[in-house]
Structure formats: C-alpha cells, structure tokens
Amino acid sequence: IVPVAGLCPQGAYGVQDSLRGGFSSVKNELLPSHPLELSEKNFHLNQDKMNLSTLRNIQGLHAPLKLQMEYRAARQIQRLPFLQSSHLALDTLRGSDDVIGFEDILSDPAQSEMMGEPHLMVEYKLGLL
C-alpha cells in the first residue's frame, strides 16, 4: 500500500478544512481506499492530455489550443452549481454524446438524494469561500 499525493486535503493552502470537510486523519488523506480511486478520478483528464499531446505532435500547436478554447467556452455554459446541467455542448465537442459508460448509469448526480447547500456552493464556485 503506497501513499500517494493525489489525495491531498482540498482546503486552502493544502491544510485540511475541518469546518467544511470534517475531521481528517493522515491515513485517510495519504492512502487511497481503493487502488482504482486515483486512476478513476483523473481518467478523463489523463485521456484528454494524451489525446491533445498526440494531436500537437501530429498537427502542430494550434490544433489542441483551439480545441481547448472551445472546451473552455462550452464548460462555462452551465446552470448554477447546485443544479444539474446537461453539459450538452461539452459532450458534443468531446464526442461523448453517443457513448454510454458507468458514469451515466451509476450514481447519476441528477438522482442523488442529497442536495448541495445553494449559498455555499455558489460561494465556493465564485471563490468567495
């Protein structure tokens, strides 16, 4: 069981945020609870990185830059953070609008039983927290 760096505490300055995150222990923060946890958390990120770097090698720098600009623009078209947005533009750009995976079937956020606190989530998104 190897301690990994990807599970660092999420608060400001890398210190645990006891008020919002609850108590934490070194064991919880440093050791992953499942070998797949980290690789699944970063899966889409890593896949995008790989695809964009291949694209850069084949077609030059401008191609991935333009694509990333489009992704960023599409990612901004969303409802307020505590509501469900369909991510339709983002899915169409990515090509994941005609692919079904476990993220569409298991723990669909549209059907989660807990709702985020609206004020807190908007403050977190705007960076006011």
Next chain:
Amino acid sequence: MATLTVSRAPLSGFSFDNCKRNALLEGEANKVGSNLPAARKTGTTICGLVYKDGVILGADTRATEGMVVADKNCSKIHYISPNIYCCGAGTAADTEMTTQIISSNLELHSLSTGRLPRVATANRMLKQMLFRYQGYIGAALVLGGVDCNGPHLYSIYPHGSTDKLPYVTMGSGSLAAMAVFEDRYKPDMEEDEAKRMVRDAIAAGIFNDLGSGSNIDLCVITKGKVDYIRPHDEANQKGVRTGDYKYKRGTTSVLTKMVTPLSLEVVEESIQTMDTS
C-alpha cells in the same frame, strides 16, 4: 432530504466512499470468525467454436454463490448485437452490466456509421473498458459473431487481454471443455458435428466441474441468422419421487369418535379500506 454542506458536486460513476468501511467490516468479521457474503459468480463452462458457416457458442446454466447454487437455469449467452453474442463467466453482475453497456454502445455506433457492427469493434470496446478497471471487473468473456469479414471468435480475460482463436473455452470448467475440443476439433466442420462437439464440451464441464451444472445452452450464429437454442440439452433433470410416505385411510383402526362443535358468534364487523393510490 436534509441538505448537507456540500461544496462540490457529487461525482458520477463508481464511488469509492465505502471501501474503507468495507475493509474495516471485513476485518471485524474475520476476527469473530465469520465471512461476509460472497458475490454471485457464474463458476462456469463456456466455450466457442468457429465452423464452416459461422460461430457456435455454448454455455452451462448454473450460477453459484460461494458453495450454494444460486440459480439453476440462468442465461449466460448475452446479446450484443443482432450478429454478435457473448458468453460471460466470472462475477454475474459484472458480465451482465458489461455486456449491456457494450451492446448499447455498439448500437449507437452502428447507428452513426450506418453499418452492421463488427466483432472486432466489440472486442476493442470490451478490452479497453476491462483494462481501464485493471481486472476489478471480474468478467471473462467469449465473444463470437459473423460480420462482413466472416466469422470471428475472441476470448477476453478480466484484465483486458484478448485472444482471437478458432476455438476457446473459459470459466472454471474450461479445462474439461478444452480437453474435448483439443481432441476432436477440425477446421471447417459441418453444423451438426460442430453442435455435437460443443454440447459434449459443455457436458464435460458440467459433469466434471462443481461450479458448472444444469442444462446446456447453444447459440448458432451464421451470416444473417441466429439460432438461440435454450435449452439445447437438459443434461440434469430433477429426479421423480418413486415412493410415498402417506398412509392409506384404514391403516389404523378407529376405536372411539367424539365431536364437540365450537359455536362462535360474530361480535363486531368492520371494514378498513387500504390506501391503494
């Protein structure tokens, strides 16, 4: 429901929240000496064969849960597309969900290409998904079908490796079935001979492996036609009772008979309507 102070949106897909709790529970259970319930597996014999006109897939029908038979007649040959079927061994839920997801993806893919899906596409989708989860999805599959390039047969292991071969077997009874195949396989067999061989291979698995049992299902896939024969052969039928322990009337002689009527009177009668809305 009660709102929590949640500052990030919940993630979709697999959630690893309970892993630490489960590890703790398993430790506690082991200290006491008991075991947590096991996942339902299909300790299985599945096999596939390429013959002259296409592909034949065979499977037994027993699903086990530890040392107990959970399902005496489960269906292990899953539909992927009209010309591709897949047998699944390993954890039953994993094979079921994986084949359904791949079937949906293949349907979407074939709608956007406008062509009949190819077996190599299904194989590639399955192996990429299984490798992503590093073997934690316990699905060992035998994928077979006929597409525009002819009949194809693949075996896919839980960690994501695949083999393209003329005959494959998977599951706990795979050695018994492979013994039959290795002995009698010839390229370009006729349909009847091939069906008999697949039936014998699965029967070898059923009778010699504890994890496989009950009936033999067969799926014959040719260009343009699929024959899903369930069951092809009921190798294990439940026995019929030969004797009866009930005694006939008059076996014991009656000495005296006394009848006491109990007269009950209705005290109160009330109706309570059920809320069936």
